[in-house]
Amino acid sequence: MCGRYVMAKTTADLVAEAEAEADANLELRRSWNVAPTSDVPVVLERFVGGSARAGAGRHTVRQVHTARWGLVPGWAKDASAGARAFNARSETVLEKPTFRDAVAARRCAVPVQGYYEWKTGPGRAKRPFYVSRADGALTFFAGLYEWWRDPAKAPGDPGSWLLSTTILTAAAPDPADTRGAGQPPVLAELGELHDRMPVPLAPESMADWLNPSAPDPAALVRRVVDEAYRAASCWTLAEVGPAVGSVRNDGPQLLAAAGPETVAEPALF
Template identity: 60%
Template sequence: MCGRYVMAKAIGDLVAEAEAEADANLELRQSWNVAPTTDVPIVLERLVDGEVRRQIHVARWGLVPGWAKDLSVGVRAFNARSETVEEKPTFRSAVKKRRAAVPVQGYYEWRKEAGGKKRPFFVYHPEGRLIFFAGLYEWWKDADESWILSTTILTMDAPPEQAPGILGELAGLHDRLPIPMDAQMMAYWLDPEQPDASALIGQLREQAHEVAASWTMHEVDSAVGNVRNDYAELVEPHSSSLF
């Protein structure tokens, strides 16, 4: 799964890596400990005057479908299982035509040890490149008639424990994996004119392990477990790491 991540790059860097456009007034909040219900950047494509445009928007992390009575639905919908996303009422409309990419610099995962202890790890691309997770987005209107944009991240089964390198290490962290995309897959996923969601999900899952194989990870300090802690040092290797 993905329950915490890092997104602290400047808007110009995100525009360049996503090959997208952003409103001149768009502001991104740097965070080294992004948690659900936080406002986060997402990448999506829309038809504007008959032309597909790739854009960056800010969305609330935790998808709120249009039929929801209040925002609380999103608290439980920050991840979506790719195996059932087409069936679940919360996601099945969005997956057909409101697909997004969620850019991250890396994400945190906690590995369970004997005795119940959990050790936090930071998973990231060793060259500092952004990782783009497959996501969905929705618009929801509140009581004041204001529109709120929200998002979720798709997940799949983690690689098998016997997988080589980082893939096997990811299996030891959690039984779920947020689904990453390469540039070609992201283009397919975002395209609003791609009608076959089932085929797209199949392609996502087929290429995910190849993308994740380029990652690395290291243990970080337990301070990351507190959402009030939000500073660059959170991603540094833990000094007493046994990993």
């Protein structure tokens, strides 16, 4: 799963690494402890120009927008529906009412520098680990997005529309299988850390995942999940201190090496 992550790069660095342009209203807040219901950057592609009917002159443009982490489907009565929809299981995303419309045409990428996961230790204490690319580059998680209109606000109100997002997850690698196959050791470490993991997009698949007119969403989901372990093979794990367990704590000091303390897995809301 993914319930906390780090995104502290500047807007310019993010836009450059995503090979995108910034939405006119883009506002990013650097954070070393991003939690669900926060506003987060997402990378998506949308059609611009030309005729929607004929398709003539239409083309896609890749943009970075700000979205609330926790997907709110268009049919939801209020925005609180997204509070528990910050992750979407790849095995059921095509059938679940909350996600099935978004996976058909509103796929995005959620850029992160790394994410936190809690490993159960002796006495049910949990130790937080930071998972990130060894080279320091961004990871782009496979995500979905939705637009939701607040029925309590006038249609012309600039705040009447909410953009929200969720992160796709898959089963983590089986430690015994990966070791037996001689795969990168980090994959076994991920399997020992948690039974789920967020799905990283392989660079060669990102354009297809973002394409809003891709003809076979089910095949796309299978593809990015099949590539997830290879994309994660460049990750590294580092144990961090217990301060990350509280959303009140933020800053680069959260990535400091862990001391002897342990901490219970945090409440996400």
